[in-house]
Amino acid sequence: DASSTIHWNKAPCRFCGTGCHVQVGVEEGRVVAVAGDKHADVNKGLLCVKGYHVGGILYGKDRLTKPLLRDGDSYKEIAWDEAIDIVAKRIMKSPNTFAFYGSGQWTIPEGYAAQKFMKGGLSNNHIDPNARLCMASAVTGFLATYGVDEPAGCYADLDECDVLITWGNNPAEMHPVLFSRVIDRRSQGEKVRLIDIGTRRTRTTDAANDFLLMKPHGDVAIALGIMHLLIENGTYDKKFVENFVNFRAPEPENPTLQGEAISFDEYKKRIAKYTPEHVSELSGLSVEQIRMLGELFGDPKLKITSLWCMGMNQHTMGTAINSLVHGVHFLSGHFGKPGDSPTSLTGQPSACGTVREVGTLSHALPGGRVVAKEEHRAQAEEIWNMPSGRINATAGHHTVKMFDQFTKPTDEGGDIDTLFVQVTNPGQTLPNLNLLFNDKANLKDKFLIVSDVYPTATTQLADLILPAAMWVEKNGMVGNSERRTQQWFKMVDPPGEARDDCWQTIAIAHRLFELGHEGMKDKDGKFIFAVYDDDGEEVPVWQWKHYYDVNVDKALFEEYRKFTVMKHKNLAPYEEYVKARGLRWPVVQQADGSWRETMFRFAGFDDPFVAEGKEIDFYHSVTGDGRGQVWFHDYQPPPEVPDDEYPLWLCTGRVLEHWHSGSMTRRVSQLNRAMPTAYIEVHPEDASALNIRQGEVVTVESRRGTCDLPVWINGRGQPPKGSIFVPFFDETKLINNVTLEAHDPFSKQPDYKKCAVRIRKQ
Numbered sequence: 227d228a229s230s231t232i233h234w235n236k237a238p239c240r241f242c243g244t245g246c247h248v249q250v251g252v253e254e255g256r257v258v259a260v261a262g263d264k265h266a267d268v269n270k271g272l273l274c275v276k277g278y279h280v281g282g283i284l285y286g287k288d289r290l291t292k293p294l295l296r297d298g299d300s301y302k303e304i305a306w307d308e309a310i311d312i313v314a315k316r317i318m319k320s321p322n323t324f325a326f327y328g329s330g331q332w333t334i335p336e337g338y339a340a341q342k343f344m345k346g347g348l349s350n351n352h353i354d355p356n357a358r359l360c361m362a363s364a365v366t367g368f369l370a371t372y373g374v375d376e377p378a379g380c381y382a383d384l385d386e387c388d389v390l391i392t393w394g395n396n397p398a399e400m401h402p403v404l405f406s407r408v409i410d411r412r413s414q415g416e417k418v419r420l421i422d423i424g425t426r427r428t429r430t431t432d433a434a435n436d437f438l439l440m441k442p443h444g445d446v447a448i449a450l451g452i453m454h455l456l457i458e459n460g461t462y463d464k465k466f467v468e469n470f471v472n473f474r475a476p477e478p479e480n481p482t483l484q485g486e487a488i489s490f491d492e493y494k495k496r497i498a499k500y501t502p503e504h505v506s507e508l509s510g511l512s513v514e515q516i517r518m519l520g521e522l523f524g525d526p527k528l529k530i531t532s533l534w535c536m537g538m539n540q541h542t543m544g545t546a547i548n549s550l551v552h553g554v555h556f557l558s559g560h561f562g563k564p565g566d567s568p569t570s571l572t573g574q575p576s577a578c579g580t581v582r583e584v585g586t587l588s589h590a591l592p593g594g595r596v597v598a599k600e601e602h603r604a605q606a607e608e609i610w611n612m613p614s615g616r617i618n619a620t621a622g623h624h625t626v627k628m629f630d631q632f633t634k635p636t637d638e639g640g641d642i643d644t645l646f647v648q649v650t651n652p653g654q655t656l657p658n659l660n661l662l663f664n665d666k667a668n669l670k671d672k673f674l675i676v677s678d679v680y681p682t683a684t685t686q687l688a689d690l691i692l693p694a695a696m697w698v699e700k701n702g703m704v705g706n707s708e709r710r711t712q713q714w715f716k717m718v719d720p721p722g723e724a725r726d727d728c729w730q731t732i733a734i735a736h737r738l739f740e741l742g743h744e745g746m747k748d749k750d751g752k753f754i755f756a757v758y759d760d761d762g763e764e765v766p767v768w769q770w771k772h773y774y775d776v777n778v779d780k781a782l783f784e785e786y787r788k789f790t791v792m793k794h795k796n797l798a799p800y801e802e803y804v805k806a807r808g809l810r811w812p813v814v815q816q817a818d819g820s821w822r823e824t825m826f827r828f829a830g831f832d833d834p835f836v837a838e839g840k841e842i843d844f845y846h847s848v849t850g851d852g853r854g855q856v857w858f859h860d861y862q863p864p865p866e867v868p869d870d871e872y873p874l875w876l877c878t879g880r881v882l883e884h885w886h887s888g889s890m891t892r893r894v895s896q897l898n899r900a901m902p903t904a905y906i907e908v909h910p911e912d913a914s915a916l917n918i919r920q921g922e923v924v925t926v927e928s929r930r931g932t933c934d935l936p937v938w939i940n941g942r943g944q945p946p947k948g949s950i951f952v953p954f955f956d957e958t959k960l961i962n963n964v965t966l967e968a969h970d971p972f973s974k975q976p977d978y979k980k981c982a983v984r985i986r987k988q
């Protein structure tokens with residue numbers, strides 16, 4: 227409509243790691259419409275119900291608009307200068323007892339600025355993101371198997387596969403636009419067999435040809451059972467094994483991600499006990515179901531894609547099960563062709579782009595570098611023009627340890643006393659909240675700073691609340707689950723005095739610079755975040771009024787880009803992302819000057835870094851010989867199992883309508899009306915045995931805490947007898963008071979999917 231005054235521009239959706247593109251309509255400084263972007267490969271114009279309502283998240287009535295400082299039992303408004311000064315002076319007093327807790331929702335420049343501030347500025351590695359809670363095991367699985375992180379394939383695998391296997395994954399609700407690619411193929415008459423391996427029936431099960439109900443932790447046994455059958459039946463891919471893989475197992479003492487080499491014969495010997503009968507006992511699948519999976523993977527004519535997300539990552543054997551599923555694909559040769567791929571998904575919009583690639587985890591540096599290696603530290607110090615030795619060689623606290631240390635009183639050895647939380651809600655999402663978070667209320671010597679857009683379970687305990695700008699209120703870049711880097715520009719002003727997270731970090735850094743903190747200076751004595759205009763004059767970006775005079779996102783991104791070539795995660799110049807609906811790395815320049823993305827890594831037909839003439843080349847192989855690793859990990863029981871006192875399994879997770887802790891989607895009336903409350907899914911026979919009825923409020927309790935919830939029998943999800951499911955989106959029903967903080971030994975990611983509970987009638 228030529229008379230329309232709505233201006234449209236592109237942005238990725240604010241929510242999940244699918245990374246759908248939207249067109250955002252702005253009129254008179256307000257987002258008034260959102261549409262699916264027809265030019266985007268990821269979603270081809272389609273959005274899920276959250277995406278269609280994403281504009282509404284900006285306009286909840288209780289947006290935070292001013293810095294708030296605790297004043298007894300209430301808060302008083304303060305100016306930004308004072309807020310920044312308070313934070314900087316606390317850090318100045320004790321830089322090593324400060325920690326930064328961030329997020330897979332940080333944009334790439336925000337995460338990059340935060341980790342540079344900590345690791346390069348404060349020589350302090352106590353920075354970790356909430357992605358530790360959702361995909362750290364996928365990272366360690368990729369590193370152990372490929373020597374480098376992130377999926378080899380991409381979403382196009384969903385358009386090509388003959389068989390799609392979901393491993394403890396419910397994409398029909400969690401990644402609905404991706405799932406619809408498969409459903410759409412079927413509706414057009416293509417045959418795609420969907421096999422759902424899970425611990426309860428979900429909406430994904432409704433579309434599945436086969437539902438394989440497994441016991442919690444059964445996935446480890448199933449993967450081992452498939453590999454056993456491939457070897458026993460002689461249907462493994464001999465060419466793939468001969469040319470492209472080694473076999474590996476954890477060291478008997480002090481296992482590491484490197485493990486030790488074992489021969490194929492030794493592998494065969496170790497896996498021999500995982501017969502279909504034994505796997506059936508461990509996993510709950512029937513012998514026939516296990517044989518069916520073995521036969522499918524043994525068929526070289528099929529193209530098989532495996533999909534997983536939290537089910538395999540939030541697991542005390544998370545690294546093991548991730549490595550084993552990659553191993554199933556390697557051993558069977560279902561790898562390196564479109565549609566034949568093991569693919570992990572992420573829940574946050576930039577778990578890949580910001581956490582994994584930028585390196586905001588406590589042991590990491592940008593571009594696949596790690597603080598433990600001298601050469602890597604030297605590379606970062608050179609790019610940052612910092613003196614040698616500035617970066618601390620010891621990894622900082624991972625998430626669980628960080629909160630453990632923060633909630634422990636200083637005089638009892640707690641070594642973190644000031645914690646800055648940006649764009650995440652640990653007061654709702656940490657496991658075992660009573661242990662890891664709520665005790666803060668009694669810790670008088672600690673100081674919690676929280677930057678967010680709305681009041682949350684976390685801001686309730688904050689000493690200082692900083693109002694944040696969100697989504698199209700700022701420039702941004704993110705990276706989705708298929709290695710796609712996406713960019714957008716600020717379209718509307720944030721409300722009141724809300725400010726970018728990136729600006730907050732730079733403003734604190736500059737105040738420290740003014741206070742004389744040596745770490746905020748580079749080798750030439752200049753501010754470490756200095757940004758210059760076209761005339762070479764420094765722009766005072768730490769003052770909000772000048773922050774957009776230059777494009778700080780672009781300046782930080784171009785500096786970050788120097789890291790990305792170090793591990794073949796090459797990114798294109800900023801301008802290429804302005805033009806595109808994202809590009810999948812590695813992105814390399816062609817002879818004609820254009821930039822080409824990569825869809826299928828390690829495959830000779832597509833990946834520019836595969837050695838000439840090679841079909842498959844794992845060029846970051848941990849064994850240095852271009853080969854991937856097929857791991858053996860013995861099955862180990864879950865950390866806590868139901869018993870007479872606590873006889874039920876509890877699994878927690880998400881729902882279609884709400885995104886993670888619900889702090890944004892609960893403000894959108896359409897979404898909140900559609901799913902107004904958390905609930906407990908109970909099997910009818912358990913409900914009957916406990917004499918509880920539909921809708922009745924009951925108490926779920928574990929050895930750690932309790933949560934009151936209404937009962938939903940035969941609801942959207944249907945757990946088997948002996949199991950219950952509770953979503954975590956509802957801040958009025960904190961199921962993480964009940965969950966367990968036990969975590970994977972390598973990834974340190976907690977297991978939210980299984981612990982022992984009981985139901986008490988009220």
Ligand code: SF4
Binds near residue numbers: 244277400
């Ligand atoms: Fe947004 Fe994810 Fe829905 Fe796509 S699938 S519209 S990225 S929430």
